[in-house]
Amino acid sequence: MSEEVLSKEEIDLLMETLEKKREKRVPEGVRPFDFDSLEKISPKRYIRLEQFLNNLSEKLEEELRKLLLTPLKLKIKSKREAPLSKALPQLSPPLLLLSISVDNVGDMYFIIDSKTAYNFISLMLGGPPIELEGKPFSRLELSILKRLVNTLCETIREEWNGFFSIPVKECETYQDIHSVDLDDDYFLGEFSLELEELSTTLFMAIPLYILKELKEEITLSKPNPEEKEELVRALLGVPLNLEVMLMKKKIPLKEVTSIEKEITLQTGKSVSDKVDVYVQGVLKFKGELGEVKGKRAVKIKDIL
Structure with a gap:
């Protein structure tokens, strides 16, 4: 019985053919379904959260103008999901960190870098901009920033509690950003601030686990007061x-059949x-x- 030996070229061709058969051919434009995506919440679906951030930017702009007595512009610039560590490199230290406690759920954060904070100090003192020193804020500087912090905390608390059922309780100031889990997943609302010659960024960082507690609310829009009033009027008219x-x-059926006009029925009540x-x-x-x-x-x- 004769045996034929394949050449190297024939073996390579055979192996190449077998490899092609193993490949999964997916039609162009079709991608496998990612089941993990079902557990993720896209910012485009955060309808009420979008409303909250827009309202917050308008209210903060109004309140900061009253505090600083100077024109400024504050608006929501972008929204995304990312670890907090992704946002920090663009912020100059020291950072002024507001820790905002959501009742029985956890903390979210409002972050201000030193460039912004020192310009606020300068404006509140009525003097020239203070030179950045790259060190933690002193007690005097924190004391001056207290009015700013109180304005931010009260405005955030008022707006949040007007949108969501789980209220904001406490608001504290931190300088140690490393006390926060920087690698946790956050919903980052980025605000652009234009104040005189200053152009900078502020961040609202909300842990995703807080949003999961509010999942049923953030996917719905906040009721319009006029529509609610119209609905109440309609219901009251039913x-x-x-x-x-x-x-x-x-009484027995035979007595009912014998009831005639002008008959008197006694109720037994006074x-x-x-x-x-x-x-x-x-x-x-x-x-x-x-x-x-x-x-x-x-x-x-x-x-x-």
Whole structure:
């Protein structure tokens, strides 16, 4: 029996053919479905959070103008999910860190770099810009910044509590940014600030685990007060049946069939006895019988 030996070129061609057969051919434009994406929340789906950040930027701009007595512009620049460590390299130390406690859930942060903080100090003192020293803020500098911190904390608390059911409680100042988990996943709201010759960035950093606690809320828009008022007016205009039970008595069927016109049925109750008042067939009140301007009436005495 003769044996044929394949040449090296034939072996290479055979191996190349087998490798091509192993490859999974995916039609152009089609990608495998990533099941992990179901656990992620895209910023585009944070409808109420978007509203909160927009309102916060408008309110902060208004409050900072009152505090500093100078024109400024503050607006939301971008929104993204990223570790906090990705945002910090563009911020100059020392950082002024506001830790904002969300009741029984965790802390979110508002971050201001030294360039911005020292310009605020300068404006509040009415003097020239203070030279950056690259060291932690002194007690005097922190004391001057206290008015700024109080304004930021109160504005954030007021706006947050107006949007979400889990309220903001406390707000504290930190300088040690490394006390925060920088590699945790955050929703970063980046604000651009233009103040005289200053152009800088402020950050609102919200841990994703806080957003998961508010998942049902952040995917819905905040109700419009005008629409809510219109809905209430419509509901208040819905007609309801109101019934007063004057008598309830069991009698045999043969007596019912013998009832004729002008017959008198005795209730067994006195005028002072309370009667049942039903709304849409549901007992809601207890009342007393009476008369107003010649018309029979019921006075509500008890709400059940």
